[in-house]
Amino acid sequence: MTLPRFFTRTLALIFISAGWAAPLIAQVPNAEYAQRRAQLLTHGSDGLILLKARSSEKEMEQPGWIQNASFYYFTGLGDQPAAILVLDGPANETHLFVPPAPLSFGVPVENLSQTPGAESAAKWGLSTVRAWEEFSDFVQTRIQDGVTKFYIEKPRRKEPTGTPPGMTAVTGRYFLWEQSLNKSFPEADIESITPAIAEMRWVKSRAESDILAKIAEMTTSALVAGIKAVEPGKTQREVEAAVLAGCLFAGAEGPSFWPLTMAGPNAHLATAVRSFYDYENLNRTMLDGELVRMDIGCAADNYGGDVGRTVPVSGSFSEEQSLAWNLLITGYKAGLAAMRSGASVEDVSEASRAAIRAISQNTKNAAQRAIAEAMLDETSGVYWHIHGVGIEPGEAPGSLLSSGVVLAYEPMFSWKTDAYYLEDMILITDDGAVVLSAGLPYSSAEISALMAN
The missing domain is CATH 3.90.230.10 (Creatinase/methionine aminopeptidase superfamily)
Known part of the structure; x- marks a missing residue:
């Protein structure tokens, strides 16, 4: 592919004047993510806090895959797709449910998801890391234990649903996650934990x-x-x-x-x-x-x-x-x-x-x-x-x-x-x-x- 002359000229000029700098190395320690989870648990001590990783692959025009912000803020897992972080308030436990290898162009992308088990849990400071096939049974068990309050993140601004009034939404990642939880666990009382998350993310370490x-x-x-x-x-x-x-x-x-x-x-x-x-x-x-x-x-x-x-x-x-x-x-x-x-x-x-x-x-x-x-x-x-x-x-x-x-x-x-x-x-x-x-x-x-x- 031939790039437009203005683009190649600009690249050349900036390359000559600035040179190439190596990307940064992540500096937030794992202990800090654990502290954030512990702090958030104080805002949802009577229920389950359910935070979702980004599920889809990157768009072709994006420069790189971008994780859902709050999922990253509480895990540090920048490349983990589709996982679910569960902070269990009454039990004071933290669980990560991870999917199998996702597909890209029909090809499985291996070694993205954390391996379920004690080793991954210890590495990331979590109570457990589990296969996401266990998620529904885990939640149903907690509901039977009397834990029916669910806390989720909701958007700052109203999301479009992509459909006329009265129809099931086809877009809006926050809305679709809430819709799925409502349908799967009708006994749950779902509330927003967005204000607490926003206040935490407002002040940087x-x-x-x-x-x-x-x-x-x-x-x-x-x-x-x-x-x-x-x-x-x-x-x-x-x-x-x-x-x-x-x-x-x-x-x-x-x-x-x-x-x-x-x-x-x-x-x-x-x-x-x-x-x-x-x-x-x-x-x-x-x-x-x-x-x-x-x-x-x-x-x-x-x-x-x-x-x-x-x-x-x-x-x-x-x-x-x-x-x-x-x-x-x-x-x-x-x-x-x-x-x-x-x-x-x-x-x-x-x-x-x-x-x-x-x-x-x-x-x-x-x-x-x-x-x-x-x-x-x-x-x-x-x-x-x-x-x-x-x-x-x-x-x-x-x-x-x-x-x-x-x-x-x-x-x-x-x-x-x-x-x-x-x-x-x-x-x-x-x-x-x-x-x-x-x-x-x-x-x-x-x-x-x-x-x-």
Whole structure:
């Protein structure tokens, strides 16, 4: 197969400038996974917690197989398909039910599943590792013992069922798992344990934050590669190629999500979301005078990054674009300064709004005042978004910041025909915040200088 010239040229340039870095080695010890399971058991002490591994093989277009996040968080088994983790609250036991070899192109894929028995159980700190043919009988026995409460993970957002109302669902992995349990064990009372899992995953261990710090470096490198690929006449796809190559040559396994490099009208959020249902990913040629929303992440060690900036296609912001961007940066940095253990998510957003409010009240520049006032509008102003970053590049946030949290601060704002956005990966400490994606430009002048270099 012959690759497009722009892609091979981008690969060559990044290979020469960055070289090839070896992938990371997983750093989370088995004991930590056992501690997580023990902590989760305190939230389901009266029932069975049932967490499912990913059942299907990877899609052909995926760079690698991706485990279900919470199953990985509580087991460390990144390549174990279809298994079921059972945390038995009343018995204070943990069991893993593993399937036979899965098929790929009709061929059995051997040596993926853990071998049932005491040796595997001891290796992973579990009470037992069993063949999954034993799962139904095990659950029925526990129901006969009076354990009828089941806890499962449910999605952050409502999943589509893929069928009209009244029909059995054909898609939605959380929904299908719950549907199967309801049909197989009608006596069970099924509840969500998602809030407890989300709160645990919100705060990272030292091992996790070390992994994420390295991923932030990779993602920063890939973003710089993407920014330097932006110029009038190029397509969004060409910039995507630079980002993907940047992740790989920085040592990542690939992107944590397909890069969003949305130019001009595509950069507005209401339009950008259409890319998830568009074969061409809203690809278009970038034009002089437009801005590009660059939202990207690299993946390694089963964790993912999420970083971004808005950059001018021409390499220079217009005067009005510069006013809007630098105002957003002022608010953003005020939010960063407010981040510390014990602060609330709302404290951070309010610090950002207060900085913009002060400018709107004191500036003598009419254009700057108009933009600031628009940023403060309760319905159409800046959306000061915060989410967690971890095994998934976008995880549910907690309400309070605490030492060990790794988050992304992601303000978004539209002004006239332009859309503005930026994002860093940030580690919360007792004393404040550490930007893990350090070294990226903030001001319009810094961005233009990077693009000119």
